[in-house]
Amino acid sequence: MPSKGEQTREKILEIAEGLILQKGFAGTSIDDILRETGITKGGFFYHFNGKNDLARHLLLRYLENDQRFFNALFERAQTLSEDPLQQMLIFLKLLAEEMANLPDTHPGCLVASFAYESQQVDATVRELNRRGLQSWRETFQTQLDLVAARYPARTEVSAVELADMLSAIIEGGIVLSKVYADQAILVQQLLHYRTYIRFLFDRV
Amino acid sequence: MPSKGEQTREKILEIAEGLILQKGFAGTSIDDILRETGITKGGFFYHFNGKNDLARHLLLRYLENDQRFFNALFERAQTLSEDPLQQMLIFLKLLAEEMANLPDTHPGCLVASFAYESQQVDATVRELNRRGLQSWRETFQTQLDLVAARYPARTEVSAVELADMLSAIIEGGIVLSKVYADQAILVQQLLHYRTYIRFLFDRV
DNA sequence: AAAGAAACTGTACGGTCGGTATAGTAAATA
DNA sequence: TATTTACTATACCGACCGTACAGTTTCTTT
Numbered sequence: 001m002p003s004k005g006e007q008t009r010e011k012i013l014e015i016a017e018g019l020i021l022q023k024g025f026a027g028t029s030i031d032d033i034l035r036e037t038g039i040t041k042g043g044f045f046y047h048f049n050g051k052n053d054l055a056r057h058l059l060l061r062y063l064e065n066d067q068r069f070f071n072a073l074f075e076r077a078q079t080l081s082e083d084p085l086q087q088m089l090i091f092l093k094l095l096a097e098e099m100a101n102l103p104d105t106h107p108g109c110l111v112a113s114f115a116y117e118s119q120q121v122d123a124t125v126r127e128l129n130r131r132g133l134q135s136w137r138e139t140f141q142t143q144l145d146l147v148a149a150r151y152p153a154r155t156e157v158s159a160v161e162l163a164d165m166l167s168a169i170i171e172g173g174i175v176l177s178k179v180y181a182d183q184a185i186l187v188q189q190l191l192h193y194r195t196y197i198r199f200l201f202d203r204v
Numbered sequence: 205m206p207s208k209g210e211q212t213r214e215k216i217l218e219i220a221e222g223l224i225l226q227k228g229f230a231g232t233s234i235d236d237i238l239r240e241t242g243i244t245k246g247g248f249f250y251h252f253n254g255k256n257d258l259a260r261h262l263l264l265r266y267l268e269n270d271q272r273f274f275n276a277l278f279e280r281a282q283t284l285s286e287d288p289l290q291q292m293l294i295f296l297k298l299l300a301e302e303m304a305n306l307p308d309t310h311p312g313c314l315v316a317s318f319a320y321e322s323q324q325v326d327a328t329v330r331e332l333n334r335r336g337l338q339s340w341r342e343t344f345q346t347q348l349d350l351v352a353a354r355y356p357a358r359t360e361v362s363a364v365e366l367a368d369m370l371s372a373i374i375e376g377g378i379v380l381s382k383v384y385a386d387q388a389i390l391v392q393q394l395l396h397y398r399t400y401i402r403f404l405f406d407r408v
Numbered sequence: 409a410a411a412g413a414a415a416c417t418g419t420a421c422g423g424t425c426g427g428t429a430t431a432g433t434a435a436a437t438a
Numbered sequence: 439t440a441t442t443t444a445c446t447a448t449a450c451c452g453a454c455c456g457t458a459c460a461g462t463t464t465c466t467t468t
Contacts, residue, residue: 008415024321027230029455042459043416050456113320115382116312117228133383155399161392164380168393169369172376176368178319179337188365189372192400195359199403212444233425245427247445255426 009047011037013061016054021108025055026120052122055114059125062110063132070139073098084146085201091143092194096187105183106174137163151201162197169193213251216241217265220258225312229259230324256326259318263329266314267336274343277302288350289405295347296398300391309387310378341367355405366401373397 015036019028030044030051048054077090099106114121114129140163148159173186219240223232234255238245252258281294303310318325318333344367352363377390 021320023323024228024230026228027321027324030457031454040417040419041457042418042461045457045459046414046416108320111383112316112379115379116225116317116320117231118382119227120231129383133380154403157396157399158392161396164389165373165393165396168376168380168389169372170376171379172372172374175316175319175375176337176372178322179315179333185368185372188362189369192361192365192369195361196396196400196403199358199400234427235425244446244448246430246447249427250443250445 008037008039008043012039012044012047012054013058017058017062017110018107020058020113021110025051025113025117052125055121055125056128059110059114059128059132063128063135066132067135067139069098070136074139074143083150084143085151085197088143088147088197089194089202092190092197096190096194099183099190100187102183105177105181106186108178109171109174112171112174133167136167139163140166147197147201153200155200157200162200165196166193212241212243212247216243216248216251216258217262221262221266221314222311224262224317225314229255229317229321256329259325259329260332263314263318263332263336267332267339270336271339271343273302274340278343278347287354288347289355289401292347292351292401293398293406296394296401300394300398303387303394304391306387309381309385310390312382313375313378316375316378337371340371343367344370351401351405357404359404361404366404369400370397 012033016028016033019032019036023032030041034041034044048057073091073094074087076094077087080090081087111129111132114125118126137160141159144159144162148157169189169192170186173189176189177183177186216237220232220237223236223240227236234245234248238248252261277295277298278291280298281291284294285291315333315336318329322330341364345363348363348366352361373393373396374390377393380393381387381390
């Protein structure tokens with residue numbers, strides 16, 4: 001059982017994340033967070049040294065959750081097939097399904113949020129953001145390397161670029177989904193990426 | 205020759221855009237803009253009714269410029285080939301070249317910026333944002349329809365989704381380029397989209 | 409039960425925010 | 439020359455910003 005402090009901390013992080021994704025980092029005041037959580041300013045500063053400290057913990061939590069999420073989907077894909085290409089394709093299908101099953105449209109990605117407010121956060125957060133993208137790159141690249149080792153690509157492609165393409169599709173798909181208020185778009189785009197992977201490595 | 209007022213107006217818009225792409229909309233104060241432009245608050249409010257009014261004009265200008273930019277590249281592509289598929293492929297190559305020739309990394313896209321601060325701008329700006337994405341969709345879709353009319357796609361694909369994919373690649377590519385501080389990524393991603401189009405319609 | 413640490417509340421601070429108002433002025437235009 | 443355009447300069451507002459800290463309650467350990 002998490003201590004009371006941990007619970008409050010988690011509540012602050014949870015609510016702050018939602019607010020920041022809708023209003024931006026600079027646009028979300030500490031008072032906004034206090035209003036939603038019900039705690040007072042002193043309580044907030046007991047847990048965090050300030051807004052930038054909040055941003056750092058927020059991003060850390062977000063990246064860890066995302067990593068866990070991706071890992072879980074890859075593990076599930078690995079139980080369903082032994083072939084690296086099929087695993088990748090299954091992973092993408094599972095990811096698309098998860099995005100389709102969200103209650104509303106995707107709330108947004110903190111990495112993109114901070115990327116567009118880079119001057120509002122300190123160098124630590126910017127660096128953390130870079131590392132976050134890099135860890136996604138490595139996660140996807142690892143699988144794509146396995147694919148490329150077994151299947152000759154139709155055209156010579158870089159696994160890193162292809163890994164980045166998935167990140168780009170996710171980030172871009174989220175932006176479009178947000179603006180159109182239609183989660184289907186992110187799903188469609190993920191499936192297009194999947195088709196591209198199939199064209200590259202599968203004998204279609 | 206633009207009148208003195210027009211010049212000042214343009215200067216405000218130009219500087220505000222740069223600031224907003226780096227610090228976000230809420231994170232950019234009117235005072236910030238005054239500092240950079242050298243005008244006073246009275247001067248600013250002579251030209252704009254407030255921050256939201258600025259946002260609207262900013263987005264309008266941005267979308268018009270972008271539309272002109274895309275149109276110019278399509279026209280150039282049309283002078284180089286009569287075939288719709290080749291025109292699309294040339295367009296994408298030209299677009300990638302333009303992105304590669306930017307002096308620094310891509311400064312960002314206002315559409316994404318406002319998408320991640322949707323609660324900070326009024327409904328007019330949000331609607332304008334949607335229309336902006338929609339006009340890109342139509343621009344790309346028009347060309348892709350011509351392609352699909354002449355070339356049977358390898359897999360049945362929706363021209364709208366494929367058009368949105370380009371927008372997503374651009375938006376996502378910009379995010380990655382910003383975070384990694386490397387404009388090459390956006391270029392790579394545009395070329396991957398190009399390869400996907402080739403796989404879909406061309407006999408590779 | 410006492411002590412101490414953890415988890416806050418309450419309040420106050422100086423600064424800045426977007427926005428408004430107004431008086432004055434220089435330059436372009438009719 | 440008269441009028442409009444395009445500002446400057448200054449002052450002000452209430453709201454809110456992030457920060458600080460002294461005090462109080464709640465939990466945990468001994």
